[in-house]
Amino acid sequence: MKKPASQKNKVSRNAHGLSRKGKSIRTKPTVTKNRLVYLFGQGEADGDGGMKALLGGKGANLAEMTRIGLPVPPGFTITTEVCTHYYANNRSYPEDLDRQVDAGIRKIEKIMGLRFGDDASFPLLVSVRSGARDSMPGMMDTILNLGLNDRTVAALARSTGNECFAWDCYRRFIQMYGEVIMGVQKLPGDDHEPFEQIIHELKGERYGNDIPDNKLAAADSSELVSRFKQLVKRRSGKEFPEDPGVQLRGAIGAVFGSWMNDRAVVYRRKYHIPHEWGTAVSVQAMVFGNTGENSGSGVAFTRNPASGDKELYGEFLINAQGEDVVAGVSTPEPVGRLRDHLPAAHKELQRIRDLLEGHFHDVQDFEFTIQEGKLFMLQTRNGKRTALAALRFSMDMVREGLIDRKTAILRNPADQIDQLLAPVFDAVTVAKAQILAAGLPAGPGAASGRIYLNAERAVEAAAKGEPVMLVRMETSPEDLRGMIAAQGILTARGGVSSHAALVARQMGKVCVCGVSTLHVDYRNKMIRIGEKSMHEGDFLSIDGTAGTVYAGKLPTMSSEIVAGLIHGDADARKTRKFRDFKRLMDWCSEFTKLEVRTNADTPEQTRRALAFGARGVGLCRTEHMFFEGDRINAMREMILADNELDRRRALAKLLPYQRKDFAGIFRELKGLPATIRLLDPPLHEFLPNDLSGQEELSRRIGVSVSAIARRVRELHEFNPMLGHRGCRLGITYPEITEMQAYAVFESALEVAQTGLKVRPEIMVPLVGDRREFNLQAEIIHSVASEVLGKKKRSIAYTVGTMIEVPRAALMAGSIAETAQFFSFGTNDLTQTTLGISRDDMGSFATAYTENEIFARNPFATLDQDGVGLLMKMAVSAGRETNPDLKIGICGEHGGDPASITFCHRLGINYVSCSPYRVPVARLAAAQAALAD
């Protein structure tokens, strides 16, 4: 194929433009108020990379690449403001748009030395692409080869001497334009896409089998053009437009129209992109990857976005236009092989890679076209990456001097860093496995195990060394030992904050919950997922990051970071992943203002959290200690007692256990603070609900089954979340608070006597009035002075309260008169402020998301407007009363980056989260501090 001299010259000039980089960058773009169209080309551009809001990501980066002298075909970008105008004015354009678009086309013509619609010589063809502020891949459409018609195609064929290429371009153009602008789509009666169906038929007629598209002859493409036009006429009732000007306006209109198509709306909802942003439209001179074997198209990353390795990563197709690479019609080749096909282009690609990273200081994801051996850049953007890649990129780039530590911290998305901690399935296995069902990804990671439907059998199986998958309709504290024993937890009911999910995250267990197609048949020890039935003992696998369920056993492996930090695996500590992670966390500590603590109920959990960098325990749920072994029976005796004396007797049995647990935690903490919450859950959670459980309990503790059943009935509550729990227990049964206080101070004393520092912070839950707090605090202080007084020792302890019902926030000023610290229990505070039970919102959550009532799940990310306002009032009133008031947050939000940023701004002292969220919180806290 012979290239037209004029075009070739222009393009070469652009390619050489790199030498003018300095000048371009120094020239600030002149933005006039009524400028609707921003030009770029020949090393100069009206816009730049900072103008993503106005020009979209694509348009801004085309301008930026032009300015730094990269070989970018000239073009122009219509601003997002035009899109906004379009929707604000009943889908009409600003008055001056036509004129500015025409001027843009003339500018491209001038640079390229070609003419749009030229039917005598090589005509100017353009691409029309959408581009929003944030990239929305595949959400809106692209038109290539615009400007071709029955006359210009002939001119193209004549001027290039490549009839095959010209008709291939024309055929593609009609197909895209027909689909996108003229609405020729697959209808309910169609088996295939109608254009593809025609191609398929023609190949059958002429070749008898399915040859690749780029093997079609000119006459084939010409015939396809003719049939395509008939299809368009038949389906749309309109002739295919021959006038390139009409084609261009149609394409621009289609891009703006596509901003509000269903796909795009759903995508934006999912990724929290405001509809008001609008899209820009970029119109750019075509370059051609489909002129022959010296041409091609590709996409590439400057580094590997999966592993983070520093290698050019991507794929390309010879003799193809860009769409072919993405469409997957032919199988593209890895970009490394370009070296074999077109070594010069490969070398140019490497040079450009360095230029891109040197300029953007980040990994780029870019598109290129090679026309007759010459490489052109069509797009660049920051590359999406896995958490692992993000980590490696940031560390490598600091090492390479491309970015500083602060930037490195900001480059790691906080809400993804915990992906690095989870065990994973082998990607190859997963790709082949069939997804049985999907639920909520409640505990990230991957797990396989044998199905067990209750805690007892799960524990037994685990004791035999079996991997266990605990499957329940829902879980309750009674299932705790089963959950501990299990590799993974699968439930039919409950959201991301259900008991199952909460405990799973706390323990770093893999969990998928809310699988609506799951039915558990406890009696027959069977489960059914959709149509598939399985029995106890069968293998099941779940991916808690994706929320997917698989039949059978998929093998998993542990993360090197966990292996290194928690298991002290020396080999793991030597790995790149481990060292990078460690370094990132160390840097975080340099900048963080918020302290990060952990929610931990055992010495083991505490140890883990400290290994992840927690600076204390922010929430120790003492009730979890009552479920192990014999303790549950003593606890049950206490609940079944009908007088104080018997209650005290049962509590006396619990005291040594609790003391031992606290001592263990204090020892692990080595002087870091431990916030210990008094007994919180409603008592019915500790009693067996079913007859057989009651019979067994009766045998063990010698209380009649009917007495047990009566107590269970008595304890039944309509809304247990709002019932007899929290400090309401301690107020009705002060002896419980007393026992817990003895356990705290006696164990603290014991540990202090070994020479370690101890810092207990005792926390009263569910307080709504200072009188409630004061009653409990009195008991605690009096036990403290008794225990410590006896040994004449002083231990620095504090007594504070949860702020977890709205009234506590409203009364914070008076509560702070005696409370030494506040800890926001944002789970319950969100439930009560919104009047929504997180376990029961499944039935309306979808409607709420679809109607955009919740921008984000308020149980995952703090509702800053509502709950946040209460927190703000509480912080301000509390500090007004007591300027030294220590304030933390220990709800699930303590591990959520957006919520952590909010807490940082509120001036809260610490966040507390489950051990496996500690790295997330440390990273988010550092990022919040850096954002100041």
Next chain:
Amino acid sequence: MKKPASQKNKVSRNAHGLSRKGKSIRTKPTVTKNRLVYLFGQGEADGDGGMKALLGGKGANLAEMTRIGLPVPPGFTITTEVCTHYYANNRSYPEDLDRQVDAGIRKIEKIMGLRFGDDASFPLLVSVRSGARDSMPGMMDTILNLGLNDRTVAALARSTGNECFAWDCYRRFIQMYGEVIMGVQKLPGDDHEPFEQIIHELKGERYGNDIPDNKLAAADSSELVSRFKQLVKRRSGKEFPEDPGVQLRGAIGAVFGSWMNDRAVVYRRKYHIPHEWGTAVSVQAMVFGNTGENSGSGVAFTRNPASGDKELYGEFLINAQGEDVVAGVSTPEPVGRLRDHLPAAHKELQRIRDLLEGHFHDVQDFEFTIQEGKLFMLQTRNGKRTALAALRFSMDMVREGLIDRKTAILRNPADQIDQLLAPVFDAVTVAKAQILAAGLPAGPGAASGRIYLNAERAVEAAAKGEPVMLVRMETSPEDLRGMIAAQGILTARGGVSSHAALVARQMGKVCVCGVSTLHVDYRNKMIRIGEKSMHEGDFLSIDGTAGTVYAGKLPTMSSEIVAGLIHGDADARKTRKFRDFKRLMDWCSEFTKLEVRTNADTPEQTRRALAFGARGVGLCRTEHMFFEGDRINAMREMILADNELDRRRALAKLLPYQRKDFAGIFRELKGLPATIRLLDPPLHEFLPNDLSGQEELSRRIGVSVSAIARRVRELHEFNPMLGHRGCRLGITYPEITEMQAYAVFESALEVAQTGLKVRPEIMVPLVGDRREFNLQAEIIHSVASEVLGKKKRSIAYTVGTMIEVPRAALMAGSIAETAQFFSFGTNDLTQTTLGISRDDMGSFATAYTENEIFARNPFATLDQDGVGLLMKMAVSAGRETNPDLKIGICGEHGGDPASITFCHRLGINYVSCSPYRVPVARLAAAQAALAD
């Protein structure tokens, strides 16, 4: 008995002092800052009746009576500030107290012409009494005859020539002093009060049987004195003090000490009297009702405090001291009989009655002593009265010119006025009946009926004309028809705001709930209360005002007010009770600013409420309409539908019913506004939970039992209060909102076309964000414009929202952008703000009351600090956005006087309450306006 001349003279002078009334009242008391003791006597007093805070009710009124010239023995009052000082300073007195007390005694001596401790002639004796700001009857102790000892008793005997009297006084004094000051009380081993035991023994020894105390001879009393002293010595280890000064100081100390005794603390807690108020102590010269047959003591009301009749009402004892009347040792005679015994004293009593009412302008409850035919006043205070008496007093006194209309309104306690509406048991029958159990008085009134344990059988029995007592462990909306059919409702579980209580009050049903000793055995159709078992069909009676339960049938009668207003009973309308009530309500309307509306779900309820004076419906709970007859099945079909089409089909069946109900309500209202709330409760409330119910439903609507059971399981919620209900239903199933909107506007149109005005106000429940509201409002407005547009009619309607979760209050500013009114749903707002489920608080309510965490039940009286703050924020933010925003309250608090006062102060436009609370609300609203 011969009276000492000096005393006689003094007393006479006081009695004549009436003529100096004018002068005394004009003389303003001089209160110096360090005055600890306020004197009164001889027509002059340091204090007056307005100084109750400082002198206690008793002390202030002794001063006032003295000032207006009533025959009051002289004395002095030690202020409540001394009590406060006493407790603030480790139970010690202000320095100058002794001196001032001595001066007080000297003043009494001077007026009486007697000497304290005089062992030569008639000695001055005094009484020492406590007196808090509000009277606390029987809570603290009184000492009479103080000043007697072995020598003064002889002087008293000598000077009066009445040995019997003298020793009787001394015996009484030692007994009281011994009990109160020296702590000689009944011990665990004692069968009787130890002093009474001694009297009993002596009577046995000397008379062989139990003669009246006032028949004891001087020698008997003298022997008793001797034995009493031995008892005091034995029990207290101390000699009985002979020195009158020591006696006096001991008595004063005992009164102050008694302020903090258990009885007094419990009483103050019950009646919301602050502990900080303290008590005063009055020391007063003794006059003697026990000198012989011309003497006596009595208590009286200036009018009948039970019936309100204008008659002297009370009782007296001849030859007795005041304590004897109260103690009930002898049976006193009605005060009218005094005419027969001592006609002059009776005449004086009537004169004093007129003077008291003429001065205090209120009914007085007073104590008097007649000494040798001469009447003395010892105390007066405003008399406690029944609601009926309060009504009659206020009306009569306006007629008599004693008070004006405003005062009359303020004289009727708003929270008692509904006692007048309830049917009552005959007091005589009740007094004889045995109380089986006590529970919460949830629906005032009295009812008897045959026990039935489920709605179906209750309805059947009622259809046969049987009076029905519905007895349940708890009630749910499924029981509604049974509740309608029942005379009374009795439950084992649930508080004053449980479903049973709520519905009972709404319907004016008698209800006792939360009877913990009640067990319902549904299977065997039996109940057990404590030890007593009863079967279905047995009679049971409950008093919903007292919260008591009786076996068998106690007859009831309907209130004349209800008979007159609701049943249009002409005879009832002629009664005094009816006319007084009507007049009071009419006066209220003159002063009220707050509008009073009603919570009504049917035309019948609306009619009743309007008869009680409601100015519209403030809450129409549309779901209650779905329980009648066949509707429930259409509702259930709707819930069981698994697609929108089937749901719409079922809704179409409900539409005509709902339209008819709304039309009925609009017709009753004749242009008054009707606030109609969209469907609110969780759907599971409409489905049968038990197998037999599900089987029956399956037969009726042709859906399989397993499908019904599955749906019931699906709808199960952990905390239904915070689940899928309120506008969350309308957002998931917009077709429900649509149907309800059609029903509202089609019925409104229908009624409007008959020429009546219609004012629908449609209310969206459980909103927490303006987006929720807007979605629902959009549907409503669009249905309105369709329905009204078709007929080209305009109807003035508004669309507003409940504010019933804290977030709604926090977001009020933005919600008010589109909402045209707010209605505080304070039941749910209280539950969510406090994090307390009203149905589940039974288990800790007692501990909370005992520990004084709740000053008042927050579900009965608004928690002004917490919930009230949210309301204040919402009112202010809502009006900031929309100054014309109409704001109401429709929770149970809308019928509570204290809450109504708060709402008035907040500037709320209306309160809405159940029909039978409308008079309460009207009265409270008028009182709040008058308090401004």
